[in-house]
Amino acid sequence: GENVEQHPSTLSVQEGDSAVIKCTYSDSASNYFPWYKQELGKRPQLIIDIRSNVGEKKDQRIAVTLNKTAKHFSLHITETQPEDSAVYFCAAPYSSGSARQLTFGSGTQLTVLP
């Protein structure tokens, strides 16, 4: 099945600095790459996604870049704030069984230090 690797597992940054989380995937047919944010005790929530026909997408302080040749995509958070502290998951679809479904990276615990 699809193997989505996510790095780093933990990341600490000073408030106002940037944070970058990277993921690699193995299925070259993958065409959709979402990122989720999970605050402590809450459900994962979609924060941004990118499809394979574009290389970058931005939404205010967050952006995602995709390199299909190298099979990796990254989440960039600029001007980090304490409320950005959470676990972030990347995901990618892969085919197993009768349909495609999302598989998730192992998560990155981001801590923004005041």
Added chain:
Amino acid sequence: NAGVTQTPKFQVLKTGQSMTLQCAQDMNHNSMYWYRQDPGMGLRLIYYSASEGTTDKGEVPNGYNVSRLNKREFSLRLESAAPSQTSVYFCASGRAATEAFFGQGTRLTVV
């Protein structure tokens, strides 16, 4: 819109007991999923259903069964609970292999 609703939110079982986790979505999605989340392990897929009437095993299906009752509902059953099944369980729904919307989770402890 309620989105994805899971019940119960918390449950404690004794080893060997059975239970069913319920999930319902009101977003008219075809695909539904059950994940488990353990510390440091991310979200692992247990079972999924691409459409009403179909189910498939995910990464960690052993010890679980599912039923896609109709388009809205997808239940997860533990026939004989084991301590290794202590986890947080998330149901999700979405369009095929795209964004997944999660329920609030069920925190299950097996003692």
